[in-house]
Amino acid sequence: MDKNDELYKAGLLLHGHKCPAMPMGLRAGLAALEALGVPRAADGQLIALIEIDSEHCATCYADGIQMATGCTFGKGNIRKLGYGKFVLTLVEVKTGRSVRVATRNEVIKRNQESEFILYRKQGIPASKIDLALVEPNIDFILDAATEDLFKIGPVTEIKLPAGRPHDFNTIICAACGEVAVERYARVKNGQIVCMPCAEKN
Numbered sequence: 026m027d028k029n030d031e032l033y034k035a036g037l038l039l040h041g042h043k044c045p046a047m048p049m050g051l052r053a054g055l056a057a058l059e060a061l062g063v064p065r066a067a068d069g070q071l072i073a074l075i076e077i078d079s080e081h082c083a084t085c086y087a088d089g090i091q092m093a094t095g096c097t098f099g100k101g102n103i104r105k106l107g108y109g110k111f112v113l114t115l116v117e118v119k120t121g122r123s124v125r126v127a128t129r130n131e132v133i134k135r136n137q138e139s140e141f142i143l144y145r146k147q148g149i150p151a152s153k154i155d156l157a158l159v160e161p162n163i164d165f166i167l168d169a170a171t172e173d174l175f176k177i178g179p180v181t182e183i184k185l186p187a188g189r190p191h192d193f194n195t196i197i198c199a200a201c202g203e204v205a206v207e208r209y210a211r212v213k214n215g216q217i218v219c220m221p222c223a224e225k226n
């Protein structure tokens with residue numbers, strides 16, 4: 026992938042700093058789309074299941090996946106499985122066809138051993154680290170052959186739990202006056218309120 030690639034540039038804009046994990050997510054997402062033979066999800070056509078959790082290395086991976094696959098936090102078609110692993114399973118909702126794209130151990134190890142990570146371990150934010158240290162890691166991820174970065178599993182069918190239709194009904198909280206989706210409304214002292222107001226004493 027070229028650094029002038031629209032997806033890379035948009036990924037950087039979304040993500041905010043230069044690091045190897047965001048591009049790793051871009052490459053994983055693109056590899057999964059290619060394996061399934063499907064385009065980026067304009068709506069909820071795809072679901073991304075990612076095995077990362079929170080507060081650990083390389084979670085930036087998820088932003089690359091959002092960017093490449095169109096499975097986003099806002100659309101709600103991306104889920105973290107919380108295993109602390111750098112694996113993406115992309116599912117085509119209509120057919121249940123899925124592919125599992127696992128980042129190769131050597132790729133993770135290469136990043137772990139980079140100077141960039143030494144600084145990150147000292148608690149230095151990625152945006153404050155000399156770009157000369159991070160660019161070679163990014164170049165490696167962008168330029169490597171897909172099969173050198175990932176183990177790509179066979180396309181298999183999986184069963185997704187049935188989704189629910191979207192709610193469009195809203196209420197206005199009697200206590201704070203803010204709008205909330207009706208399903209989240211509570212009754213407190215005979216008044217319809219939002220969840221935070223219901224929990225207040």
Ligand SMILES: [Zn+2]
Pocket residue numbers: 040042043044045046047085151
């Ligand atoms: Zn990052």
Ligand SMILES: [Zn+2]
Pocket residue numbers: 198199200201202203218219220221222223
């Ligand atoms: Zn309220």
